[in-house]
Amino acid sequence: MYSFKNDYSEGAHPKILNALLETNLVQDEGYGEDRYSRKAIELIKRKIGSNDVDIHFISGGTQTNLIAISAFLRPHEAAIAVSSGHILGHETGAIEATGHKILSVEGRDGKLTPTDIQGVLDGHPDEHMVKPKLVYISNSTEIGSIYTKHELQTLHDFCQNNQLILYMDGARLGSALCSEENDLQLSDLPELVDAFYIGGTKNGALIGEALVISTDSLKEDFRYHIKQKGALLAKGRLMGIQFLELFRDNLFFDLATHANKMAGLLREELSNSQINFLTHSPSNQLFPILPNSLIAELQNKYSFHIWEKVDSDTSAIRLVTSWATKEEEVVGFIEELKMVLRGISV
Amino acid sequence: MYSFKNDYSEGAHPKILNALLETNLVQDEGYGEDRYSRKAIELIKRKIGSNDVDIHFISGGTQTNLIAISAFLRPHEAAIAVSSGHILGHETGAIEATGHKILSVEGRDGKLTPTDIQGVLDGHPDEHMVKPKLVYISNSTEIGSIYTKHELQTLHDFCQNNQLILYMDGARLGSALCSEENDLQLSDLPELVDAFYIGGTKNGALIGEALVISTDSLKEDFRYHIKQKGALLAKGRLMGIQFLELFRDNLFFDLATHANKMAGLLREELSNSQINFLTHSPSNQLFPILPNSLIAELQNKYSFHIWEKVDSDTSAIRLVTSWATKEEEVVGFIEELKMVLRGISV
Amino acid sequence: MYSFKNDYSEGAHPKILNALLETNLVQDEGYGEDRYSRKAIELIKRKIGSNDVDIHFISGGTQTNLIAISAFLRPHEAAIAVSSGHILGHETGAIEATGHKILSVEGRDGKLTPTDIQGVLDGHPDEHMVKPKLVYISNSTEIGSIYTKHELQTLHDFCQNNQLILYMDGARLGSALCSEENDLQLSDLPELVDAFYIGGTKNGALIGEALVISTDSLKEDFRYHIKQKGALLAKGRLMGIQFLELFRDNLFFDLATHANKMAGLLREELSNSQINFLTHSPSNQLFPILPNSLIAELQNKYSFHIWEKVDSDTSAIRLVTSWATKEEEVVGFIEELKMVLRGISV
Amino acid sequence: MYSFKNDYSEGAHPKILNALLETNLVQDEGYGEDRYSRKAIELIKRKIGSNDVDIHFISGGTQTNLIAISAFLRPHEAAIAVSSGHILGHETGAIEATGHKILSVEGRDGKLTPTDIQGVLDGHPDEHMVKPKLVYISNSTEIGSIYTKHELQTLHDFCQNNQLILYMDGARLGSALCSEENDLQLSDLPELVDAFYIGGTKNGALIGEALVISTDSLKEDFRYHIKQKGALLAKGRLMGIQFLELFRDNLFFDLATHANKMAGLLREELSNSQINFLTHSPSNQLFPILPNSLIAELQNKYSFHIWEKVDSDTSAIRLVTSWATKEEEVVGFIEELKMVLRGISV
Known part of the structure; x- marks a missing residue:
């Protein structure tokens, strides 16, 4: 997890x-x-x-x-x-x-x-x-x-x-x-x-x-x-x-830059998957709006906060990256998300 | 110092x-x-x-x-x-x-x-x-x-x-x-x-x-x-x-025991040198009463708090030992003190 | 006043x-x-x-x-x-x-x-x-x-x-x-x-x-x-x-009853004059909504709080009655209000 | 009382x-x-x-x-x-x-x-x-x-x-x-x-x-x-x-002057009776030191605070005068006190 x-x-x-x-x-x-x-x-x-x-x-x-x-x-x-x-x-x-x-x-x-x-x-x-x-x-x-x-x-x-x-x-x-x-x-x-x-x-x-x-x-x-x-x-x-x-x-800035880069990866790939965001965030916290069923699937492998209910079917979650976030985990998360999305749309 | x-x-x-x-x-x-x-x-x-x-x-x-x-x-x-x-x-x-x-x-x-x-x-x-x-x-x-x-x-x-x-x-x-x-x-x-x-x-x-x-x-x-x-x-x-x-x-107790042992060394040697204490302390803080001139000498090599004035010639200082106190420094302090004491009494 | x-x-x-x-x-x-x-x-x-x-x-x-x-x-x-x-x-x-x-x-x-x-x-x-x-x-x-x-x-x-x-x-x-x-x-x-x-x-x-x-x-x-x-x-x-x-x-209740009675008089007459209220108040505070010009006229003879702006032409005022409110002043207020209202509508 | x-x-x-x-x-x-x-x-x-x-x-x-x-x-x-x-x-x-x-x-x-x-x-x-x-x-x-x-x-x-x-x-x-x-x-x-x-x-x-x-x-x-x-x-x-x-x-000052005058009466008469005071008070609070037995007697007719124990036989009481203090009550208090004192000394 x-x-x-x-x-x-x-x-x-x-x-x-x-x-x-x-x-x-x-x-x-x-x-x-x-x-x-x-x-x-x-x-x-x-x-x-x-x-x-x-x-x-x-x-x-x-x-x-x-x-x-x-x-x-x-x-x-x-x-x-x-x-x-x-x-x-x-x-x-x-x-x-x-x-x-x-x-x-x-x-x-x-x-x-x-x-x-x-x-x-x-x-x-x-x-x-x-x-x-x-x-x-x-x-x-x-x-x-x-x-x-x-x-x-x-x-x-x-x-x-x-x-x-x-x-x-x-x-x-x-x-x-x-x-x-x-x-x-x-x-x-x-x-x-x-x-x-x-x-x-x-x-x-x-x-x-x-x-x-x-x-x-x-x-x-x-x-x-x-x-x-x-x-x-x-x-x-x-x-x-x-x-x-x-x-x-420059460590303070290097660490923040890494966190932002990891958030950028997530933002880009989520956007590519037509996922909307609750807020416009150019920093290390993202609030994508996802179907509740997708959220439930993701929770099997990843932990994150469910931020707020958007409608009866979807909720915004909060994804936070940091100086310690591993790129491979970001990639893994996106792949998992895409896979589940395909399953849902099928 | x-x-x-x-x-x-x-x-x-x-x-x-x-x-x-x-x-x-x-x-x-x-x-x-x-x-x-x-x-x-x-x-x-x-x-x-x-x-x-x-x-x-x-x-x-x-x-x-x-x-x-x-x-x-x-x-x-x-x-x-x-x-x-x-x-x-x-x-x-x-x-x-x-x-x-x-x-x-x-x-x-x-x-x-x-x-x-x-x-x-x-x-x-x-x-x-x-x-x-x-x-x-x-x-x-x-x-x-x-x-x-x-x-x-x-x-x-x-x-x-x-x-x-x-x-x-x-x-x-x-x-x-x-x-x-x-x-x-x-x-x-x-x-x-x-x-x-x-x-x-x-x-x-x-x-x-x-x-x-x-x-x-x-x-x-x-x-x-x-x-x-x-x-x-x-x-x-x-x-x-x-x-x-x-x-x-047992680390918590080992560290405290070391601190007390170092204090014990100081207490014993100070007592042997006929030095009185402001308080009865069986723990890691000692309050010896020393001539002000001796205190001034000691301050050239050691740092400690001057706790309170006792009379016009003497003051109590506070010596604190800890898990990190080095025995050789305690020994050095005592030697220095004895040396200065001899100088004073001469 | x-x-x-x-x-x-x-x-x-x-x-x-x-x-x-x-x-x-x-x-x-x-x-x-x-x-x-x-x-x-x-x-x-x-x-x-x-x-x-x-x-x-x-x-x-x-x-x-x-x-x-x-x-x-x-x-x-x-x-x-x-x-x-x-x-x-x-x-x-x-x-x-x-x-x-x-x-x-x-x-x-x-x-x-x-x-x-x-x-x-x-x-x-x-x-x-x-x-x-x-x-x-x-x-x-x-x-x-x-x-x-x-x-x-x-x-x-x-x-x-x-x-x-x-x-x-x-x-x-x-x-x-x-x-x-x-x-x-x-x-x-x-x-x-x-x-x-x-x-x-x-x-x-x-x-x-x-x-x-x-x-x-x-x-x-x-x-x-x-x-x-x-x-x-x-x-x-x-x-x-x-x-x-x-x-x-029974003084406590008598005084409150008088205050309410005076408010009742105001409420009834204001209602009769087709004036709406900001809130439903059955007690001694009333919040009638009046044309701003009428409010300005009333302020020449009576003091009260302007509670809040309702739209560009009207505001709610607060009228408070008490144990000390005189019935003739309530009557006078209503007459004044009706008179000004007639002037406005003419 | x-x-x-x-x-x-x-x-x-x-x-x-x-x-x-x-x-x-x-x-x-x-x-x-x-x-x-x-x-x-x-x-x-x-x-x-x-x-x-x-x-x-x-x-x-x-x-x-x-x-x-x-x-x-x-x-x-x-x-x-x-x-x-x-x-x-x-x-x-x-x-x-x-x-x-x-x-x-x-x-x-x-x-x-x-x-x-x-x-x-x-x-x-x-x-x-x-x-x-x-x-x-x-x-x-x-x-x-x-x-x-x-x-x-x-x-x-x-x-x-x-x-x-x-x-x-x-x-x-x-x-x-x-x-x-x-x-x-x-x-x-x-x-x-x-x-x-x-x-x-x-x-x-x-x-x-x-x-x-x-x-x-x-x-x-x-x-x-x-x-x-x-x-x-x-x-x-x-x-x-x-x-x-x-x-x-001048009411504020007149009232305080009266209080002080009443305290002055008490002070003078108590002093004349060789009674000592706990504090030097030239204002409207007095702290005479009295035998406990005398205090007990006085308490039958007068109320006042017992301020503090002075020794095993005596205590200081607090006497406060005010704008409302009646001169005849001050006189009465002093007479009572003197009478009891005579009783004690007899």
């Missing part, structure tokens, strides 16, 4: 494990003040092309989101997210547990537009309601779409004009930036968003996301927040060493 | 890294539902001698404390801790950030007694004050002392009679249980405390604590709390694999 | 003020333990026909909602509310500020049905999402509708079968129970909901809501929660005296 | 009730935007001698403290209070429930000094601990003492130099300012503290405290915080009308 369930089914890229091995017995400071973490931060700053950012390593996505959002907002302020946003429905109310409401809007293709946000602002005029303050977006989104540079620039300008904080969840930022449809650079981000994170867990690391804060007023005392939420790892080096390896050369 | 600063200055025990390597490319479920985590839980249950416990792996000590305590308490309930307790002064208000007050008592030797707790109960008679509900203890304590079985039994009985939850922070439980003065077994704990955790981070793991909940009413829905606090790691296997290795044979 | 803006534009019913005057210099206990509060609680219990309830006086609706909901829920549990629910959009995130998400459903006529709730339960199957636990309803609702006994019984049964807490916001319970379409009795409520409150502020009191808790497991330590949220008034007698007056004879 | 238990045993001063009566049927805006509240704010600003303050009416002391402190602090910041501070032990963890730790220091005479605060700052150097940010003081204090202008100036300067917010709980500010030992003016406060409140509940009002915020950065969006904590009363006029009456002429 091969899994296309997610991009965190394996351990870490071997180069990362190797780096852990090589540095294992070196003594160093705890709590992220070790040489590896410091060096990794310098490296990422260079890749980003800015020294005016603060970077912190945090173990996972929900952890990063809740620490950042609760640190950035005052008690009466709220976040705005598209209805498919991860913080809304898949983080067990982590943001609300820190005291903040999330205002949901429909959006389009899993993305937010200034019009969406303006609607929220219009509906929240006074102190009887929360004050919308932070705009949460994901890139790539939860349904595989990505933001163009123009879309992000437009959002940024709107947020600036309305004193809103723009925050990007980059759990799958690698896949977004390496997508063939992408026109954003990592170095564009500090100017376009107030804070974002570079996802390690879903792109080859064991754990770890690199939170990048570019707006000065959001930087102050940030390590207090990490510690208070229980996320300042004693052996912070575990994340520093991994990010050092991911950004020493 | 060799460090006796803490027990998390290195990576992980090589066997643990090896286990990560060997399992690295195996696909498995996320969020701690993988085979390694499940197997590790089974193993620990066997070592504990009970199937009636729930076990969860959480990345660090502060994280574990805040999740457990906030899950166990209702909003108006408070924790009681000794003034040196880790949750009181070294977790950036993590417990208070979840809404709960911690009531501090002086205690003795870093430990709590029924008399201490009774005093707190007497001082909190009604709804104008918080309701004391959870007793937080550490074993070994923050100043190196350990609980005897009798002391723990007494605390347990008192808590039972007063509807109090007894929770043990086991960041350094390995060192406590392997101390020469210890008369507790791991298997005694489920009957003596309502919940406790087995510290991995400070005993050879990269990250990870195993929270053991023995009281039924505290078990319900616990995974929700882990997720809500951002601590349900996508690659939960990272902790499962490590604990599997720690408890497959 | 006469106001139909809300039911809290005046002070208190004169009988209530009188009671405050008469008791003013009597010394008594603080924090709601005075004779008046105790007697008022006994009286309400008698009216409810049950001794098995706990009753607490709390200053306002948002305060009551946030104290009750945060006391009833564990950290990972969420409330369910209809999209027009007061806690969702008009309490500045008060519930989220205590850590709990509110799950919004569309509902119908401002009311929830088991089907709505089942949909929420189906969408929240595991620990990656909050656990829906409390169902929040208002009676009368925010758009003036009321629950029938059958509807409430059905909700109650569904909640019981699904281990859900059913909580009723009774800010305008008086108006609901005195509506001509109502078939519920105050004495039905303890069996049909786990907790509810009897709104005083919007039915003749200066401040004060009487929270009634009927389910035993929700009663424990409740005064701690009131105090912790800053709502245990030193001079709790202020609320006790008022509720004593409201329930000594 | 006459009560010296507290200063909130009666209703309100008759002039205040009268004002409620006179304005009762006037329609006005809700939520504190009525003419009475606005006028009361203008009046208080004039008495304070500053237009650069924001003033908000909030129902009680705990409510005011928790709203102000949670609005002023970021999540990782903590308050500092003297060990007898009301927020520490008598508000059911209300501050912690908003996420903030309170750091307790011993202080002297119920008051804080720069030395106390410096000690806290020294002990909280980094992100492993909370960041001390707000200094909470009460005037008069919980044990009856008052701050001199010099003491307050010194605290103010220290706080300014250390970026600390200085907040004064003025539950009994009236009594403090009208004390014979006082050298502070109401108009001094905006320059000496960042925020303070003028207590109404304990000085003749039914409910209500007037929070005065003088530091600009603390003013923003404050009404959101009041609403979010459930404290924005629909009939905010209830507080506006009362404060208007308290500050229209």
